[in-house]
Amino acid sequence: xxxxxxxxxxxxxxxxxxxxxxxxxxxxxxxxxxxxxxxxxxxxxxxxxxxxxxxxxxxxxxxxxxxxxxxxxxxxxxxxxxxxxxxxxxxxxxxxxxxxxxxxxxxxxxxxxxxxxxxxxxxxxxxxxxxxxxxxxxxxxxxxxxxxxxxxxxxxxxxxxxxxxxxxxxxxxxxxxxxxxxxxxxxxxxxxxxxxxxxxxxxxxxxxxxxxxxxxxxxxxxxxxxxxxxxxxxxxxxxxxxxxxxxxxxxxxxxxxxxxxxxxxxxxxxxxxxxxxxxxxxxxxxxxxxxxxxxxxxxxxxxxxxxxxxxxxxxxxxxxxxxxxxxxxxxxxxxxxxxxxxxxxxxxxxxxxxxxxxxxxxxxxxxxxxxxxxxxxxxxxxxxxxxxxxxxxxxxxxxxxxxxxxxxxxxxxxxxxxxxxxxxxxxxxxxxxxxxxxxxxxxxxxxxxxxxxxxxxxxxxxxxxxxxxxxxxxxxxxxxxxxxxxxxxxxxxxxxxxxxxxxxxxxxxxxxxxxxxxx
Numbered sequence: 455x456x457x458x459x460x461x462x463x464x465x466x467x468x469x470x471x472x473x474x475x476x477x478x479x480x481x482x483x484x485x486x487x488x489x490x491x492x493x494x495x496x497x498x499x500x501x502x503x504x505x506x507x508x509x510x511x512x513x514x515x516x517x518x519x520x521x522x523x524x525x526x527x528x529x530x531x532x533x534x535x536x537x538x539x540x541x542x543x544x545x546x547x548x549x550x551x552x553x554x555x556x557x558x559x560x561x562x563x564x565x566x567x568x569x570x571x572x573x574x575x576x577x578x579x580x581x582x583x584x585x586x587x588x589x590x591x592x593x594x595x596x597x598x599x600x601x602x603x604x605x606x607x608x609x610x611x612x613x614x615x616x617x618x619x620x621x622x623x624x625x626x627x628x629x630x631x632x633x634x635x636x637x638x639x640x641x642x643x644x645x646x647x648x649x650x651x652x653x654x655x656x657x658x659x660x661x662x663x664x665x666x667x668x669x670x671x672x673x674x675x676x677x678x679x680x681x682x683x684x685x686x687x688x689x690x691x692x693x694x695x696x697x698x699x700x701x702x703x704x705x706x707x708x709x710x711x712x713x714x715x716x717x718x719x720x721x722x723x724x725x726x727x728x729x730x731x732x733x734x735x736x737x738x739x740x741x742x743x744x745x746x747x748x749x750x751x752x753x754x755x756x757x758x759x760x761x762x763x764x765x766x767x768x769x770x771x772x773x774x775x776x777x778x779x780x781x782x783x784x785x786x787x788x789x790x791x792x793x794x795x796x797x798x799x800x801x802x803x804x805x806x807x808x809x810x811x812x813x814x815x816x817x818x819x820x821x822x823x824x825x826x827x828x829x830x831x832x833x834x835x836x837x838x839x840x841x842x843x844x845x846x847x848x849x850x851x852x853x854x855x856x857x858x859x860x861x862x863x864x865x866x867x868x869x870x871x872x873x874x875x876x877x878x879x880x881x882x883x884x885x886x887x888x889x890x891x892x893x894x895x896x897x898x899x900x901x902x903x904x905x906x907x908x909x910x911x912x913x914x915x916x917x918x919x920x921x922x923x924x925x926x927x928x929x930x931x932x933x934x935x936x937x938x939x940x941x942x943x944x945x946x947x948x949x950x951x952x953x954x955x956x957x958x959x960x961x962x963x964x965x966x967x968x969x970x971x972x973x
Contacts, residue, residue, distance in 0.1 A: 461601055531899035589895045597876070609880070628803065766878045778836075878891055
């Protein structure tokens with residue numbers, strides 16, 4: 455059976471879930487300061503060593519210091535996302551995902567045993583660095599190993615595990631919101647980090663990455679294991695090789711080796727190993743193929759890659775400038791405009807629960823309705839919800855405030871949360887995936903940091919009417935998606951790239967025809 459018809463082979467699902475353990479750690483890091491934040495910075499005995507002779511009861515900080523300490527997480531993510539491109543190209547996807555956990559292990563220890571605000575902030579930075587690396591490596595790996603038919607569902611598992619981590623960290627934070635148990639909330643992320651470092655040892659490397667390194671036999675073995683023994687992977691492997699062949703410069707031995715066998719000789723029952731060996735032999739004369747991987751500057755020289763880069767960077771910027779993380783970070787503050795402190799805390803946890811439930815719905819819908827429909831629905835719904843939230847806050851309408859916040863989070867979770875990450879992995883050609891995903895993730899983290907920085911000030915000055923700004927951004931982004939974002943459902947990464955190449959050629963054809971007539 456053709457492996458391109460496979461949907462959810464068990465081993466592939468195992469590898470995707472294993473890689474998404476880091477996404478759970480990512481969500482835990484995001485949500486862990488939400489509930490125990492006040493206890494962390496303000497308690498009865500302050501920095502005195504009452505409950506523990508070695509550790510202070512809490513870490514006294516004012517709101518500005520606490521905001522800086524928490525937001526260093528975003529700076530760590532921003533810095534690390536730029537570096538991850540190098541790691542993925544040099545060490546591969548699997549080893550990079552394993553290395554990702556080092557920051558969480560170090561960060562959890564520093565935060566759990568913090569004796570000063572600076573030590574806590576350094577721990578947040580280290581954890582944020584792991585989150586940044588995870589945001590690049592996990593979607594890339596999942597997109598490259600997933601089947602064509604199941605890639606949407608597999609891609610949204612990343613976001614599902616993030617929101618699961620946020621919700622569980624809030625629930626644990628509620629239970630441990632006391633001295634000295636608040637430290638446990640920050641330290642528990644070490645558990646999934648150690649688990650993932652162990653589990654990823656059993657995962658194979660991405661076949662597309664191996665092809666980019668000219669390890670065709672390794673790619674065939676990896677793809678066969680991912681799809682299962684009952685599937686013929688020769689057709690799918692040939693598509694991947696041809697996609698890489700188009701990237702090689704004409705006339706080089708690498709390009710000639712990639713073209714050594716015509717399509718029909720590869721598309722045999724179980725694949726033609728002799729043909730693969732012939733290609734490998736020629737490629738070996740040229741050495742490692744990693745030199746073909748794009749750097750950041752190369753993203754802007756190739757017209758096809760440049761167009762894809764602009765598209766994914768825009769989607770990631772919109773995801774953060776929708777201000778959903780402002781709502782998640784400061785949901786308690788928003789609810790305190792209308793409710794008391796205790797009810798506001800439970801409302802904040804309910805917001806995380808809604809986020810999880812709707813993300814589950816997105817996992818179900820993504821391969822049925824397609825990406826574009828869900829993304830447009832999310833952006834339009836977010837625009838209307840932002841307008842309702844502004845009205846509810848301004849007129850002090852509790853029921854409408856709760857409804858609009860839940861609708862806002864629902865709109866995000868159904869599409870704007872998972873789809874930018876999914877589309878980044880689907881649209882990125884293998885030779886540009888590391889650099890493109892790193893750049894898009896860096897933009898995401900930079901915008902995240904900016905929103906986290908300005909959102910409290912906007913809420914202080916404009917209160918809920920500040921959501922009019924974010925509603926306007928979502929309105930413009932809805933139009934952008936309608937006209938600029940392609941539907942990728944049911945297409946391989948190579949087919950998607952070919953679609954962009956045809957669009958570029960169609961755009962350039964009239965200009966070339968004009969020059970021909972002039973000549």
